[in-house]
Amino acid sequence: MQSAQPVSPASPSRPSLAYRAAILTVVVAPLIGVVLAIRLLWQSAVSWTDITLLLVMYALVALGVTVGFHRMLTHRSFTPHPAIKFILLVLGSMAFEGPALSWAATHIKHHAVADREGDPHSPLDGFFHAHMGWLFTKQMEDPNVYCRHLVKDPIIAFVSRTFPLWAGLSLVIPFAIGGWHGLIWGGLVRMFLTHHVTWSVNSVCHTFGKRPYETNDASRNEWLVGLLAFGEGWHNNHHAFPRSAIHGLRWWQFDLSGLLIVALEKVGLASDVYRVPPEQLARRAARTAALRSDLRAAEDAEDAAATPLVGAAASE
Numbered sequence: 001m002q003s004a005q006p007v008s009p010a011s012p013s014r015p016s017l018a019y020r021a022a023i024l025t026v027v028v029a030p031l032i033g034v035v036l037a038i039r040l041l042w043q044s045a046v047s048w049t050d051i052t053l054l055l056v057m058y059a060l061v062a063l064g065v066t067v068g069f070h071r072m073l074t075h076r077s078f079t080p081h082p083a084i085k086f087i088l089l090v091l092g093s094m095a096f097e098g099p100a101l102s103w104a105a106t107h108i109k110h111h112a113v114a115d116r117e118g119d120p121h122s123p124l125d126g127f128f129h130a131h132m133g134w135l136f137t138k139q140m141e142d143p144n145v146y147c148r149h150l151v152k153d154p155i156i157a158f159v160s161r162t163f164p165l166w167a168g169l170s171l172v173i174p175f176a177i178g179g180w181h182g183l184i185w186g187g188l189v190r191m192f193l194t195h196h197v198t199w200s201v202n203s204v205c206h207t208f209g210k211r212p213y214e215t216n217d218a219s220r221n222e223w224l225v226g227l228l229a230f231g232e233g234w235h236n237n238h239h240a241f242p243r244s245a246i247h248g249l250r251w252w253q254f255d256l257s258g259l260l261i262v263a264l265e266k267v268g269l270a271s272d273v274y275r276v277p278p279e280q281l282a283r284r285a286a287r288t289a290a291l292r293s294d295l296r297a298a299e300d301a302e303d304a305a306a307t308p309l310v311g312a313a314a315s316e
């Protein structure tokens with residue numbers, strides 16, 4: 001039986017001490033890994049096995065998050081072959097960013113109320129909060145509330161339920177291949193990088209960069225995050241067209257995740273790849289231009305209204 005606990009309206013589901021300790025471990029352990037890696041590098045040259053493990057594990061796990069958790073699971077941008085769905089969900093789980101279903105629920109809520117009351121990670125509550133502080137203040141969202149349709153899918157439910165196994169495997173594999181050095185580079189350093197790059201989408205891409213499209217939030221396109229996060233940094237594009245499988249909407253906006261989805265489609269492992277129709281893109285760009293020119297006109301009118309007063313004051 002659950003005990004009746006007073007619930008503060010400011011913190012509807014404050015996580016337990018054990019949960020916060022687990023988050024702290026997941027945040028701090030990779031940091032220790034990076035310090036150890038630098039120390040190892042200082043004493044002896046780092047081996048090609050270490051660097052290869054880091055790069056390959058980073059690429060696979062990051063694509064698991066961007067293509068698997070984000071575009072496939074949360075936004076249903078394409079329909080994968082069941083084997084691809086399983087592999088992508090397993091790779092995403094290896095990022096230590098929580099079970100697939102909780103990840104999707106939290107992200108669906110982010111889109112629903114982005115940069116408004118209830119957004120799990122808006123920089124309007126502070127840049128650090130948006131980057132990683134939010135992990136300590138609130139449990140991840142409930143899939144039964146935000147994505148019941150996903151809970152019923154047996155593959156998704158299985159991979160989500162067995163999350164600790166896949167997360168653990170992402171440390172065991174580099175250890176089996178490269179020993180302790182392998183664990184540090186392919187496990188902890190890789191985890192450190194995937195965490196901070198993913199978190200940068202929430203913090204940096206709602207704070208810095210350009211906004212080619214007017215949206216109900218502060219989302220922005222930041223090219224550096226676009227590069228490191230395999231296309232996820234074109235975040236204003238994404239908030240404007242959440243279902244689009246391709247986030248790099250211009251030819252120069254590099255989007256490795258989008259390229260992978262197109263490649264999967266070409267070999268018959270993905271179908272129903274959603275692309276924004278060009279006329280919808282043009283309509284959205286025109287609406288943005290109209291809104292901004294209205295805003296400029298309003299500002300000019302305000303300036304013009306203020307000017308005679310200044311002139312009158314000066315002539316007195």
Ligand SMILES: [Zn+2]
Pocket residue numbers: 110114201202206219235239
């Ligand atoms: Zn966002």
Ligand SMILES: [Zn+2]
Pocket residue numbers: 070074075107111238242
């Ligand atoms: Zn999204």
